[in-house]
Amino acid sequence: MxxxxxxxxxxxxxxxxxxxxxxxxxxxxxxxxxxxxxxxxxxxxxxxxxxxxxxxxxxxxxxxxxxxxxxxxxxxxxxxxxxxxxxxxxxxxxxxxxxxxxxxxxxxxxxxxxxxxxxxxxxxxxxxxxxLGPDPLRPDADPTRAVSAIGRSRRPIAALMMDQKVIAGIGNVYRAELLFRASMNPYREGRAVSTDSVEAMWEDLTALMRVGVRRGRIHVVRPEDDHGPGSYAPDRPRTYVYRRAGEACRVCGTTIRVAELEGRNLYWCPTCQP
Incomplete structure (x- = not known):
C-alpha cells in the first residue's frame, strides 16, 4: 500500500x-x-x-x-x-x-x-x-496528539506507529526503518516510551518523508551505512531491516528477525533494538 x-x-x-x-x-x-x-x-x-x-x-x-x-x-x-x-x-x-x-x-x-x-x-x-492522527507532511500537523496517544497506550510502539489514528501516513517500511533508526524495540509499550523519544522519532519521520516526497522513493539508510547487499527489490534503495529477515544487520551483523504483529510483518534487529 x-x-x-x-x-x-x-x-x-x-x-x-x-x-x-x-x-x-x-x-x-x-x-x-x-x-x-x-x-x-x-x-x-x-x-x-x-x-x-x-x-x-x-x-x-x-x-x-x-x-x-x-x-x-x-x-x-x-x-x-x-x-x-x-x-x-x-x-x-x-x-x-x-x-x-x-x-x-x-x-x-x-x-x-x-x-x-x-x-x-x-x-x-x-x-x-x-x-486521523497528525500527518507529518502537513504544515498544520500537531505532533502533541501523537505523543499523547502513544503515552497513554499499552500497545506495542510498532503497532501504534501503523495506526492511522495515531500518526497518518506511516506504512510498514517507514515503521520498521524509523524504529531501527531510533534503536527502539518494536514491542515496547507506548506508555514506556519517553516523550523525548517520541518527539525525536516524529522529527526523524518528518525529515524522511520529506525526502520521500522529493525523490519519489523511501530513503532511510544513513550514508555511512549505505553499503553491502542490495535492496529488497531492484528499483528500491537499501533498507536497514525492512524485508531483510535472515540477513545480517548493516550496522552490527546480527541476523534480522521477522514476526507478525496485528496482521503485518514486523522486521527488526534484536541487537540494535534491544
Whole structure:
C-alpha cells in the first residue's frame, strides 16, 4: 500500500498538471458514474493529501477562484492495488477497469482499482480528518496528539506507529526503518516510551518523508551505512531491516528477525533494538 509520501507527491503532481483547468471526468468502468457526472466540466481547484488519502477539490467553471458555493470534492484511497496512470490528451481508449478518467488541457489520468473513489462533502472531510492522527507532511500537523496517544497506550510502539489514528501516513517500511533508526524495540509499550523519544522519532519521520516526497522513493539508510547487499527489490534503495529477515544487520551483523504483529510483518534487529 502506498505510504503517505506517495499521496503527497501525487497531490502535488495533480496540482501542477490540472489546477485552474476545466476538466472532463468520466467513469469508463461505470462504478463512479454519479460522481463523475457531478464534477464533469468543473474547474480543478486543488489537490491535497491527508495521510494515505487524496482529496481533489473542484469549483464551478463560472465561479471565482475563492468562491465556495457549488464546490465538490472527490476522495480517493488507493489501498493495496489502486494507481493513477498519466497520459497526454487526447487519451487512447480506456484499457481495463478504469474507475475514473480525468482529462485536462494537456494531460489526463486513469484511476484503477482504488479502495475508495467517492464524492465527499465538507462534513465527510471533517469526519475523515477527525479520525486521523497528525500527518507529518502537513504544515498544520500537531505532533502533541501523537505523543499523547502513544503515552497513554499499552500497545506495542510498532503497532501504534501503523495506526492511522495515531500518526497518518506511516506504512510498514517507514515503521520498521524509523524504529531501527531510533534503536527502539518494536514491542515496547507506548506508555514506556519517553516523550523525548517520541518527539525525536516524529522529527526523524518528518525529515524522511520529506525526502520521500522529493525523490519519489523511501530513503532511510544513513550514508555511512549505505553499503553491502542490495535492496529488497531492484528499483528500491537499501533498507536497514525492512524485508531483510535472515540477513545480517548493516550496522552490527546480527541476523534480522521477522514476526507478525496485528496482521503485518514486523522486521527488526534484536541487537540494535534491544
Amino acid at each position: 502506498p505510504e503517505g509520501h506517495t499521496l503527497h507527491r501525487l497531490a502535488r503532481r495533480q496540482q501542477r498538471v490540472f489546477a485552474g483547468q476545466q476538466v472532463h471526468v468520466t467513469s469508463p468502468q461505470g462504478r463512479f458514474l454519479d460522481g463523475a457526472d457531478a464534477v464533469d466540466g468543473m474547474v480543478f481547484a486543488r489537490a491535497e493529501a491527508w495521510g494515505k488519502h487524496l482529496i481533489q477539490h473542484f469549483r464551478p467553471a463560472h465561479a471565482a477562484a475563492g468562491a465556495r458555493a457549488g464546490r465538490r470534492m472527490i476522495h480517493v484511497h488507493l489501498g493495496l492495488y489502486g494507481a493513477f496512470t498519466e497520459a497526454p490528451v487526447p487519451m487512447d481508449a480506456p484499457v481495463g477497469q478504469v474507475r475514473m478518467r480525468m482529462e485536462g488541457t494537456r494531460v489526463g489520468v486513469d484511476l484503477r482499482a482504488p479502495t475508495a473513489c467517492e464524492l465527499f462533502t465538507p462534513a465527510d472531510l471533517d469526519e475523515l480528518i477527525a479520525r
